[in-house]
Amino acid sequence: MKKHNFYAGPSILPEFTKEKTAEAVVNFAGTGLSVMEVSHRSKEFVAVMDEAVALVKELLKVPEGYSVLFLQGGASLQFLMAPYNLMGAKAAYLNTGVWSKKAMKEAKFFGEVVEVASSGDANFNYVPKQFDTPADASYLHYTSNNTIFGTKVDAPEVNIPLIADMSSDIFSRPVDVAKHDLIYAGAQKNLGPSGATLVIVKDEALGKVDRPIPTMLDYRIHIQNESMFNTPSTLPVFACLQTLRWLKEQGGVEAIEKVNIEKAALLYDEIDRNKLFQATAVKEDRSLMNVTFVMTPEFVELEKEFNDFAVSRGMIGLKGHRSVGGFRASIYNAMPVDSVQALVDTMQEFEKMH
Numbered sequence: 353m354k355k356h357n358f359y360a361g362p363s364i365l366p367e368f369t370k371e372k373t374a375e376a377v378v379n380f381a382g383t384g385l386s387v388m389e390v391s392h393r394s395k396e397f398v399a400v401m402d403e404a405v406a407l408v409k410e411l412l413k414v415p416e417g418y419s420v421l422f423l424q425g426g427a428s429l430q431f432l433m434a435p436y437n438l439m440g441a442k443a444a445y446l447n448t449g450v451w452s453k454k455a456m457k458e459a460k461f462f463g464e465v466v467e468v469a470s471s472g473d474a475n476f477n478y479v480p481k482q483f484d485t486p487a488d489a490s491y492l493h494y495t496s497n498n499t500i501f502g503t504k505v506d507a508p509e510v511n512i513p514l515i516a517d518m519s520s521d522i523f524s525r526p527v528d529v530a531k532h533d534l535i536y537a538g539a540q541k542n543l544g545p546s547g548a549t550l551v552i553v554k555d556e557a558l559g560k561v562d563r564p565i566p567t568m569l570d571y572r573i574h575i576q577n578e579s580m581f582n583t584p585s586t587l588p589v590f591a592c593l594q595t596l597r598w599l600k601e602q603g604g605v606e607a608i609e610k611v612n613i614e615k616a617a618l619l620y621d622e623i624d625r626n627k628l629f630q631a632t633a634v635k636e637d638r639s640l641m642n643v644t645f646v647m648t649p650e651f652v653e654l655e656k657e658f659n660d661f662a663v664s665r666g667m668i669g670l671k672g673h674r675s676v677g678g679f680r681a682s683i684y685n686a687m688p689v690d691s692v693q694a695l696v697d698t699m700q701e702f703e704k705m706h
């Protein structure tokens with residue numbers, strides 16, 4: 353039976369990425385060695401890193417004056433690396449859910465954290481739009497896609513630099529990189545396997561803080577060493593490169609955004625139509641990547657039955673995060689429209705049974 357992978361992350365990757373990576377695990381670039389066995393300083397691997405960086409710049413239209421890095425430690429390490437390198441006495445944070453809160457927690461080790469707004473009053477089912485941002489804050493941090501709560505956040509219009517955690521929607525829609533001092537994303541959604549973390553940082557934003565920065569946590573060290581200050585995660589970076597090549601082949605970020613809008617509409621339309629289900633996020637803030645929904649109150653006792661039914665139809669990873677309940681269908685770039693259609697068909701069939 354065909355499997356439909358709705359996991360939130362690690363999550364579905366393009367067939368192309370898996371096939372090319374599988375080949376390179378056995379024989380990388382004609383070396384007769386596995387990509388896991390060659391030096392990160394070999395000319396073959398340096399070429400992988402260089403092309404990956406170049407494709408990130410091309411696909412996201414990264415302006416001059418920014419560096420692209422592949423680091424380790426996940427987005428969670430960026431929660432502290434960002435303030436370590438960029439926060440003066442004060443930083444502003446928009447709180448749209450669990451991941452924003454975790455970022456704030458780390459920033460508090462470095463100075464005053466101002467929560468400009470929070471949607472915690474409604475279990476993060478919307479995105480606050482009206483808020484004041486202190487002019488003396490070093491930056492405003494936001495989470496561009498809330499993986500758990502299924503909301504998306506557009507870059508806020510403010511007069512201070514932005515930092516964005518784009519872990520769960522990077523490469524799914526265009527980004528105005530120039531508005532940001534820093535963008536970071538764990539690879540394991542739209543890019544590759546876990547183990548690599550993408551960082552895009554504005555060079556001139558660095559070197560302004562007074563505190564000493566340990567070597568491994570200093571972006572400048574990683575820039576100087578082109579992501580090879582220490583051994584990079586070679587296999588994940590290789591896989592990321594394959595996804596970037598695939599994305600370019602699809603027509604890039606602008607083209608995939610159109611597909612993403614179509615896929616999300618297909619599913620949200622069904623959730624809105626079907627008497628058994630309702631969406632959890634308010635309409636205007638709905639994520640294109642993580643579609644969160646629950647049973648309507650009168651059918652709430654059918655939750656487990658629907659999950660079992662979906663599993664019997666090959667749907668994997670639909671169970672919602674415990675802080676929202678219900679279901680979450682993660683429909684990242686690599687998710688084919690056929691899989692979204694299969695979920696819609698399953699929901700319609702289940703409705704007929706009740």
Ligand code: PMP
Binds near residue numbers: 497
């Ligand atoms: N931010 C967001 C938006 C996420 O979805 C996640 C992981 N699901 C993280 C941060 C944490 O990422 P990591 O596990 O790579 O540290």
